[in-house]
Amino acid sequence: MAGERVANGKDADPMAAFRELRDAYMDAWSKTMVDAVNTEAYAKATGTMLDAYLSASSPFRDALEKTMLQALQQLNMPSHADxxxxxxxxxxxxxxxxxxxxxxxxxxxxxxxxxxxxxxxxxxxxxxxxxxxx
Amino acid sequence: MSEAALIADELLGLPEKLNTFSKAVTTKVPIAQTPKQLVWALNKAKLYRYIPVVPEEKRHPVPLLMVFALMNRPYILDLRPGHSFVEFMVKQGYDLYLLDWGSPGLEDKHLKFDDYTLDYMPRAIRKMKAVSGVEEFSMLGWCIGAILATTYSALRPDDGLRNLILLTAPLDFSDKQGITFARWVDERFFDVDKVLEATGNMPGEMIDYGARALKPVENYVLNYLKLWDNIDNPQVVQAWRAMNTWVTDNVPLAGGAFRQLVVDLYRHDRLMRGEWVIRGERVDLSRIRANLLTVIAETDHITPPCQSEAVMSKVSSEDKELFRVRGGHIGIMAGSGADKITWPHIERWLAPRSK
Structure with a gap:
């Protein structure tokens, strides 16, 4: 019990009960999440998100690349490709x-x-x- | 002491604990401190030889080459003084070499397993033989490094390889249900070409996210709680910081190799089916004759045990052993029990075969 002296002479940990509760909750949460990421639905969701990000960023990436290339050429500087x-x-x-x-x-x-x-x-x-x- | 006094005591110590916690999470510690010398380099790859500490007459004559994964830093093998596989093996009298692949740049995005196994590895091994003066050698491959070591051993079985040690080797991709990564990179959900077109190489951050997301609560929450719970224990904090330094030091994976990993291995299991072709040569595992030790981590979530077992029946090696260790992908070699279980077992297996 918290507040009592334990057998080895150390003070009992007042947070022990809280930690036990926390660990039990974490354990359950951890198992649930491992099961969740191991599903086809999770694979599909992350795949869709990644695909959407790549599709959305592609025009900006291309435009930035072209602009950079032109700017470097104007400045007589080597490009990344060089x-x-x-x-x-x-x-x-x-x-x-x-x-x-x-x-x-x-x-x-x-x-x-x-x-x-x-x-x-x-x-x-x-x-x-x-x-x-x- | 009363309960109230204990809680007050706990609260008073909070600022110091927070300070230690913040320092541990945000700063790096010196790692990979075992003395070594560079003996060969090509592009980003480097071959190091660890400075022997045992007199020559007491050393094992057959050198040992360690090949680590392409997308992580190899210094996990030499994490910190007093807890380092490298330091342990050097003290046991091994002539130890480490092949560090370095960090590929965009100019390396076309590098494939073909290049690593048929250009880089033969050259590094040739140099190791020249430096050690010995024609035979042992090779230890860990994770993707084990794919490289296995592929090399199958393609060049007459190159003097005497002993092959595979640690958590992802070689068998047939059990799609048992391998989470296989589900994630399924062609219905993951467009590998689209990713590589945008990034060139597979970014280290994405690989790191993938590895952490396999056990999200443990990696993103419990890992930090473990540090907080042990914040008063300097040894635990030091060990945590060393591991965190390694975990957060990510390396991209060359685009060509990543594509092969996803398409040829995760999707089509070509290596185990005997259909993997490397620069025109079929990788035939039955050509491997070297003594073989395969180490499996029983609770490995990155390379589940089902990925490393089948190789035992595919090779022609007469001397082979499958060793199971309780622990995770990294823990079996860098965890607190590694120096009591995995390292001594590897050493005991290798010593009589290195004479």
Whole structure:
């Protein structure tokens, strides 16, 4: 009971009863809503709303796009489409660089040729050159 | 203390509580703090390698690549120090890599699963092999990341994949009644082309709304009540803030990939029926031979368990396990019990297979 000391010595929570009631209500509400969103009616309603929004906003979007494009052209500024095109080209360049990186990794991973032992003909010649300071 | 005094006490503490609540809801906390280095990048995608903390001789030789969903930030895997799957696996001696898809711009609206699985993933995996010096690897895919990992494994079964871990993998779309999303994107109600014509990519906010609307009361009301009820507990508040930082950091989904997700998968279930064609190649799940661990969240409302079970009978893997965890889509990997159940199970499964 609220106002009494509970067994562990802490003060009882005066809001506990309210919380219990609230949680029970929330639980019931939550289940109802989960069931509601899982219906065909909900899917249809949200689909209709989205469709209406897209249809209504489409003319404004088109008009805004055209106006922006004209304004940017007048100002000699790159448009959004120009940036998109540039970004696509950059990605292509990155891919080429990645291909080169792959080839470099392959080259690095090839084991190096063993050096010739000092007694071999070329090894003797190299040793003589080193000695002569050439 | 009398009841009146307790209520008065409660009221006096109200301004401070409101202040903490407001701060928790409106500010972000530092996340993804496990040290890592960038080893590869292409367009918005980045491959990170986590700095090993275990001496080389004690590390597992086979590296692990984590592939997360396309429309969320991957740092849910590395949420906060002391509660991070990444930190846990690095401490267990794994050579860990993360493929972060980044946030697609309008220039990426044509990107499809074809591009992700046949351009980005092979390149990232090649780089991972070059950096680690090992030809074999393990791959962990979560949610849409699991679709990518599965598709890649089926298309390139001879690429050195030894172990495949799928977390809450939406692969089977046959049970239309059991999948709420399938009902929402039904062609009678949802015009995917009209949406993408207007937006280019599927906006992160719309995806977030979709995920939250599956459980509206829990996500829009109870989530905040939980914070309020625990506002005096700094640990709970800190954990809530980290999760809220992740939840509110939305990423758009490339238009091409979203269209495939809706039309090919949610509507026509092409992957499980063996009819999904990626850049001219049919995705045949029976070509997957890697050891397979599938983790299912029993109360997952985003990917219900029915979406992840059938893959077990489609693959050719001899070594396979289906692991069920009590919890939700995110909770099984980032919830308070993840470090006691899911992470240790994944680690125990992977360790003997990473030698």
């Amino acid at each position: 940036f998109v095109s540039l970004a696509e080209r950059l990605t292509n360049v990155e891919m080429k660089l990645d291909d080169m990186d792959a080839k470099l990794d392959e080259v690095v991973s090839i084991p190096k040729k063993p050096t010739r032992p000092p007694g071999s003909p070329r090894g003797k010649r190299a040793a003589r050159r080193r000695k002569e300071g050439k």
